[in-house]
Amino acid sequence: MTPQPFDVEAVRRDFPILSREVAGKPLVYLDSAATSQKPQVVIDALAAYYSGINANVHRGVHTLSQEATEAYEGARAKVRAFINAAEDAEIVFTRGTTEGINLVAHSLGTQRVVEGSEVIISNMEHHSNVVPWQILCEERGARLRVVPINDDGELLMDEYEAMLGPKTALVSIVHMSNALGTINSAKDIVALAHAHGVPVLLDGAQAIPHLPVDVGELDCDFYAFSGHKLFGPTGIGVLYGKREWLEQMPPYQGGGDMIKSVTFERTIYNDLPYKFEAGTPHIAGVVGLGAAIDYVNGIGLERAAAYEHELLEYGTEQLQAIGGLRLIGTARHKASVLSFVLDGIHPHDIGTILDTQGIAIRTGHHCTQPLMQRFQIPATARASLAFYNTKSEIDALVEGIHKTFEVFS
Amino acid sequence: MSDLVELYQELVLDHNNRPRNKRAMEDASSTADGYNPLCGDQVSVFLKVEDGVIADVSFQGVGCAISQSSASMMTQNVKGKTVEEAEALFEVFHGMVTRDPGAEVDSESLGELEALAGVCAFPNRIKCASLAWHTMAASLNGKQQEQVTTE
Ligand SMILES: Cc1ncc(COP(=O)(O)O)c(C=O)c1O
Numbered sequence: 001m002t003p004q005p006f007d008v009e010a011v012r013r014d015f016p017i018l019s020r021e022v023a024g025k026p027l028v029y030l031d032s033a034a035t036s037q038k039p040q041v042v043i044d045a046l047a048a049y050y051s052g053i054n055a056n057v058h059r060g061v062h063t064l065s066q067e068a069t070e071a072y073e074g075a076r077a078k079v080r081a082f083i084n085a086a087e088d089a090e091i092v093f094t095r096g097t098t099e100g101i102n103l104v105a106h107s108l109g110t111q112r113v114v115e116g117s118e119v120i121i122s123n124m125e126h127h128s129n130v131v132p133w134q135i136l137c138e139e140r141g142a143r144l145r146v147v148p149i150n151d152d153g154e155l156l157m158d159e160y161e162a163m164l165g166p167k168t169a170l171v172s173i174v175h176m177s178n179a180l181g182t183i184n185s186a187k188d189i190v191a192l193a194h195a196h197g198v199p200v201l202l203d204g205a206q207a208i209p210h211l212p213v214d215v216g217e218l219d220c221d222f223y224a225f226s227g228h229k230l231f232g233p234t235g236i237g238v239l240y241g242k243r244e245w246l247e248q249m250p251p252y253q254g255g256g257d258m259i260k261s262v263t264f265e266r267t268i269y270n271d272l273p274y275k276f277e278a279g280t281p282h283i284a285g286v287v288g289l290g291a292a293i294d295y296v297n298g299i300g301l302e303r304a305a306a307y308e309h310e311l312l313e314y315g316t317e318q319l320q321a322i323g324g325l326r327l328i329g330t331a332r333h334k335a336s337v338l339s340f341v342l343d344g345i346h347p348h349d350i351g352t353i354l355d356t357q358g359i360a361i362r363t364g365h366h367c368t369q370p371l372m373q374r375f376q377i378p379a380t381a382r383a384s385l386a387f388y389n390t391k392s393e394i395d396a397l398v399e400g401i402h403k404t405f406e407v408f409s
Numbered sequence: 410m411s412d413l414v415e416l417y418q419e420l421v422l423d424h425n426n427r428p429r430n431k432r433a434m435e436d437a438s439s440t441a442d443g444y445n446p447l448c449g450d451q452v453s454v455f456l457k458v459e460d461g462v463i464a465d466v467s468f469q470g471v472g473c474a475i476s477q478s479s480a481s482m483m484t485q486n487v488k489g490k491t492v493e494e495a496e497a498l499f500e501v502f503h504g505m506v507t508r509d510p511g512a513e514v515d516s517e518s519l520g521e522l523e524a525l526a527g528v529c530a531f532p533n534r535i536k537c538a539s540l541a542w543h544t545m546a547a548s549l550n551g552k553q554q555e556q557v558t559t560e
Contacts, residue, residue, distance in 0.1 A: 344426075348448045348473035349417075352531060356413050364448050372449075378471050379449050407417050408474075 006307040011299065012388050014039040025358030028393045033178050033337060033384030034362050035228045036209060038292075042232055045291035049284045057283055058257060058274075072283050075290030076273075082293045083223065084214040085240050089272040092239040092246070093281055097205040098128040100224030100239035101172065103276060104201050105132035107249040109170065112199075115141040117169040120193075122147040122155055122184075123374050124177045127367040129203045133172060142169065149374065153180035153329040157188065164196045171200045175207035175223075179366040179382065180329030181312075181337025183211065190220050199245060205229055209386065210308060210335045212301050215240050227285060232292035236285030239276070246272050253278040304387035308336050311385050315394045322401055328380050339366075339380040342401070345408050347381040353407055354381075354400040361397070415527030416534070417474065424478035429485055430467040439551060443470075443544030445536050450476040454544045461491050468541060475525070475534050480541035482522055492549055498522075499542045505529070506538045 012018050015037045020027050029037060049071065055064035057072045079091045094100045109132075113119060119133045123146050137144045147160040155173075164171075171193045176183045186207075190200045199221035207213060208225040215223050222245070227236040241249075251258055251269055255278035260268040269275045296304075315338050319325055324343040342350060351363035361383045365372045372378060383397055434440075434455035443452045450472030457465040466488050468480045483502075487495040501518045506528045508514070514526050528538045 346473035346477075348450070348534075348537065349475070352416070352534060353413060369449075378451075407413055408422060 006303055006387070008307070008388065008390055012390075014041070014295070015388055016040055016043070018388060022358040022360070023356050028357075028359040028396045030383040030385065030389065030393065030397060031360045031362050032209070032386035032389075033206060033229070033366075033382065035234065036231045036386055037388065038233070039231055039295050041295050042288050042291045046233060046284050046288045049287045054284075056280055068283055071287050071290075072281070075286045075293075078290045078293045079238055082213075082297070083208075083238075083240060084216045086216065087243065090240055090243055090246065092241060092273045092276040093286055094224070094237040094239050095235055095282070096226040096228070096237035097126075097203060097224045098226075098237075100222075100237055101129055101201065101203065102132045103239055103252045104170075104172075104222050104224075104241075105136050107252050107276075108199070108245060109133075109136045110140075111249065112169040113137065113140045113142045114169070116167065117142045118145050118163075118165075118167045119143075119169055120145045120147060120160070120163055120171045120173070122160075122173050123149045124153065124155070124180060124182060124368065124371050125172075125174055126178055126203065126205065127369070129172055129174060130370065133170075143167075146370070147173070149182075149371075152331050153177065153182045153334075154331045155182075155184055155189075157185065157192075160189070161192050164192060164198065166196070168193070168196055168198045171198055172203065173200070174203040174205075175213075176204075176210065176335060177329070177368075177371075178206045178337070178384075179339055179368040179371050179380065180331065181334035181339070181384075182329060182331040183207070183333040183335055185333075186218050186220065190218055194219065206337075209296070210305055212305070221245055227289040227292065230289070230292055231295060233282075233285045233288040236282045236289050238289075243272065246276070251275050251278070255279045257281070299387065305335070308385055308387055308389075311389055311391065311394065312336055312338070314391055315383070315385070315397070318394055318398050319401075322398065324405065325401065328375055328377065336385040338383040338385075340382075341377055341380055342404065345404060347379040349408070350381045350401070350404050353404045354397070357396065357400045357403065359397055359400050412527065412530045416531060418524045418527065420482075420521060420524040421474065421478045424481040425474040428468075428477055428481040430488075431469060431481065432467050433469055434465065434467050437465075437467075439548045441544050441548035443540045443547070445472070445476070445540050447533075447536065448473065450537055450540055452476065452480050452541050452544055454480075454541060454548050456545065456548050458492060458549070461493075463487050463490055463492065463495055466545070470541075472540070473534075473537055475528060475537040476540050479525055479538045482524070483541045483545060486520065486522055487545065496546065496549065499546055502542060503539060506535050 053067045055068040057069045193200045201222035202220045204225040209230045223240040228234040258278040328339040347363035363381045437455035452470035455467045466484045510530045
């Protein structure tokens, strides 16, 4: 069977927001790395949950509570299948990537990161994969080590390998960079750490909507991502953890749902994954995330990724043809991100001028200040793509950049 | 487009390209650093106040055209003024950039600062325009070393 061509116009009709206007022009949404737009099926799933099922989970014998629990646990099974985890118990719902990383830092981190030990991150991390480790290392008298990158925005794997050793307590590295688009060799990162018996957390916030992720094949110990970048609701995320780690880790927060029994003398913690899900969870968010995963599966992530790659190549060519524009992030393996700077024009001004053309991009440091320091720039303008974007939207971006030069001429 | 033309007036672009009084000051009587975490705009303001008069003022920093030109114009417009006059001017300026688009501007007190009047049509750029002013005010109030985040 020959694969069907990607029908982007049909896909666009699934996203109601894409038909709105900004500044009297059709919206050109090029900020999906910040958050993706939501298809109608996800919006509907939230409404259907609240209007037809709403109840607390794991707590009632009544019908609604049972249905809510089924919907909640059903979504967990969808997440497990989506990332190919071995069992549902390895899927912990969080508020997002940030909370997933903090969970590991607080729980496993306080066990493994001791005085004199080392935590390895990289130069291209989002602040949410920097600060939790910085806090932990400071508390513990441990050392934060940073894998450097080259001018294309690729990790220096030799340097990484040389950093690993008996002192290494943990590795936490981004799977795909939000500011550069670089896709790191996650499998190699994991294998090299495992050769030293070191667990690895992958920050999958950006990778999850763009690459098929198979945690079994990656063999990573933890994988964190956010629902809102995967066409799902805000406020919900996932931390995958291998059972062997989750079992031995202390709880992150105490409260309802995470216990089996409580007396004032002693509490017996609940089984996985509930040990890490204290309090009433974001049930509607979980249901919405499940709907988002169904939607993405329906589109087919591999097909979508191939289409996005075509767009990225087109965008790269178009932008590189503009005099006075420099792309930041030119890794051989990258996806969906076009970060750039213009000679003599600050990214913030670019953002404002594009906004008057209905074009939404992000400008700033993208929560990666150490990366900006590495490139000796204060900020970039970043256009980021999803499978609902089109070549004509990239043409609009190019036109907007020309207009920007005009305003400043 | 007309809002854009209003925003990026020639005078604004000129101050962005050739900022005035952009230098450090060795013998400043007070300094303060301002930072806009949203976009990374950064500005340091140096003041030399003698007998209640701003004898000299300068700035350093990096940021967008609006923040840089606003800082540059500010230095030109508060130099030689008393501390009270400078603070009063800040109030008028702040009123201008935060007013409802279409509302009147106190042209007389503002002079060339009126070039930034177009900022009010871009709510998320108000911070850029007011950063240097907030920083100057912090410096006048002796809040040295403290980081000012605006609004
Ligand atoms: C690479 C990366 N890591 C972590 C995060 C944090 O995600 P969240 O804010 O959803 O917790 C982001 C979001 O921008 C990201 O791009």
